[in-house]
Amino acid sequence: MMNKKTALITGINGQDGSYLAELLLKKDYRIIGLTRDPATKPTDNTKHIYKKIEMRYCTYDLHSVSEVIDSVQPDEVYNFAGQTYVGKSWEMLDETFQASGILPCYFLEAIARLNRKIKFFQASSSEIFYPALKEKLTEKSILAPHNPYGCSKAFAHNMVKSYRQNYGLYAVNGILFNHESERRHENFLCKKIVRTAARIKLGIEDQLVIGNTQLIRDWGYAPDYMEAVHKMLHMSEPEDLIIASGVSHSIESIARQALELLDLDYDKYVRVDPTLFRPFEAPEICVDIENTKAKINWSPKTSFSQMFKIMVDHELALQKKETQK
Numbered sequence: 160m161m162n163k164k165t166a167l168i169t170g171i172n173g174q175d176g177s178y179l180a181e182l183l184l185k186k187d188y189r190i191i192g193l194t195r196d197p198a199t200k201p202t203d204n205t206k207h208i209y210k211k212i213e214m215r216y217c218t219y220d221l222h223s224v225s226e227v228i229d230s231v232q233p234d235e236v237y238n239f240a241g242q243t244y245v246g247k248s249w250e251m252l253d254e255t256f257q258a259s260g261i262l263p264c265y266f267l268e269a270i271a272r273l274n275r276k277i278k279f280f281q282a283s284s285s286e287i288f289y290p291a292l293k294e295k296l297t298e299k300s301i302l303a304p305h306n307p308y309g310c311s312k313a314f315a316h317n318m319v320k321s322y323r324q325n326y327g328l329y330a331v332n333g334i335l336f337n338h339e340s341e342r343r344h345e346n347f348l349c350k351k352i353v354r355t356a357a358r359i360k361l362g363i364e365d366q367l368v369i370g371n372t373q374l375i376r377d378w379g380y381a382p383d384y385m386e387a388v389h390k391m392l393h394m395s396e397p398e399d400l401i402i403a404s405g406v407s408h409s410i411e412s413i414a415r416q417a418l419e420l421l422d423l424d425y426d427k428y429v430r431v432d433p434t435l436f437r438p439f440e441a442p443e444i445c446v447d448i449e450n451t452k453a454k455i456n457w458s459p460k461t462s463f464s465q466m467f468k469i470m471v472d473h474e475l476a477l478q479k480k481e482t483q484k
Contacts, residue, residue, distance in 0.1 A: 165189040167231055169262075170239030171212070174342040175282065175335075177204035179237055179385040184211055186389075191231055193217045193240070204342050219262050225269040228277070235392050236270070237280045238263050241311075244346060245286060246437065248308035260311035267322040267330060275328055278392045279319070283332035283399070285377075287313040290441040297447045298334065298399055305439050320399070329397045333388050336403035336446055339466065340381040341473035349378070349413060353467070356417040357474040359428055361482060367418070367428050370435030372411035375443040379404035380461035380469075390455040403446040404459045416464065420471045 166183050170176040171192030180190050190212040192205070197216050201209040215231075217223050219240065228236075241259035242248060248255040263281050270277045286309030289301045302317075304310045316332050323330045343350035348369070358364040379402075387402045415425045452458050461469075 163187055163189045164234040165191065165231060167191050167193065167227070167233040167236045168239065169193045169237070170241070170282075171214075172202040172205050173239060173243070174204065174340055174344075174381050175338075175385060175388075176237070176239045177202075177208075177342060178340070178382045179239075179388060180205065180208060180212055182382075182385050182389060184208060189213070191215055191233065193219075193227065195219060219258070219265070221265045221268060224262075224265040225273065228266070228269040229273050232274060233277060235278045235280070236266055237282075237388065237392075238266055239282045241282070242308070245306055245308045248306055248311070252307055255307045256311050258311075259308060260314040263315040264318050267318060267328065270328060270330075271322060271326045275326060277329075278397075279328060279330040280388060280392055281315055281319045281330070281332050282388075283316045283319075283334045284309065284312040285334060285336040285403075285444065285446075287316055287334070290439070290444070295445045295447040296401070298401055298450060316399075323397055329392070331391050331394075331397045332399040333391050334399065334401045334403075335384060336377045336379065336401070336444075338379045338381045338384045338402075339470065341470050342381070348410070349470070352414050353417050353470045353474045354478070356414075356421055356423060356428075356471065357478045359418075359423060360421040360475065361478055363478070363482065365428070366430055367414060368430050368432050368435070369410065369414060370432060370437070371440065372414065372429075372431055373409060373442065374440060375407045375409045375445075377403045377405070377407045377444060377446045378413070378463060378466070379459050380466040383459040383461050387451065387455060387457045390457055394454060398454060400451045400454060401446060401448055402451065403448050404463070405446055405448040406463065407443065407445045408463055413467070416467045417471055420468060421475070 242255040289303035339349040
């Protein structure tokens with residue numbers, strides 16, 4: 160145990176945190192997950208590894224974060240905690256600003272005070288960028304978010320850079336673009352599409368209702384992205400990097416992919432609801448990942464079609480199981 164590296168992961172019960180925990184367990188890390196749930200119960204995402212990790216309760220204020228950092232003395236901290244829904248950030252301003260903007264600063268401050276050798280990863284977001292740029296996005300693109308979630312992430316993003324520059328911390332932002340998996344919560348668009356398609360196939364639902372199908376985004380598979388996250392804390396010098404696939408697809412193509420995998424007709428089952436359109440969204444977002452490829456020798460392993468095959472197969476099996484209860 161003494162020779163193992165220790166990783167502290169916030170948001171370990173979510174999609175990203177659980178996949179990262181799996182990856183680090185394979186690399187023989189000691190894993191400590193933080194949660195605001197005093198019961199510290201396993202979720203569907205972590206129950207298969209729950210006996211291999213340690214869970215700690217933390218109220219996520221500066222004092223409690225400092226206590227955890229001081230007692231655990233982790234080698235690496237990965238922050239995935241936060242209010243994760245862009246649309247709901249307008250309704251949850253306090254939670255969004257506190258969890259997505261201020262909490263990362265508490266970790267940075269605790270590390271700066273207690274042990275500056277600890278490496279820190281912040282899950283930044285594509286929402287920090289100005290959403291109407293016509294050229295491909297890079298790490299040097301303009302930061303001009305247009306929603307509370309993006310504003311909170313941009314604040315944390317800049318604070319990571321500030322602590323790196325002022326305190327010499329190994330602190331980096333991984334600018335994560337859309338990444339999905341079978342572990343996504345159903346409130347996320349791709350999960351909603353896949354889940355509804357499976358339920359249509361089983362005769363439980365008869366329609367997939369979605370918003371603007373013509374929006375084009377960069378989509379990738381979450382387990383691949385966690386490999387990039389880990390690599391970012393092992394560069395010779397800390398640097399912020401984009402984590403994306405470099406290939407963009409429309410929402411329509413996602414819905415078609417999911418339905419066609421189940422032999423369902425897109426035109427028959429999909430209805431576009433204009434009330435689901437967001438007031439300000441760029442029609443197309445494309446990403447340049449050449450810098451990331453060069454700096455950490457990484458590129459996604461799982462293709463767009465492979466990802467949706469995995470998600471559809473998993474969801475169909477899950478929905479069949481649910482109907483049999």
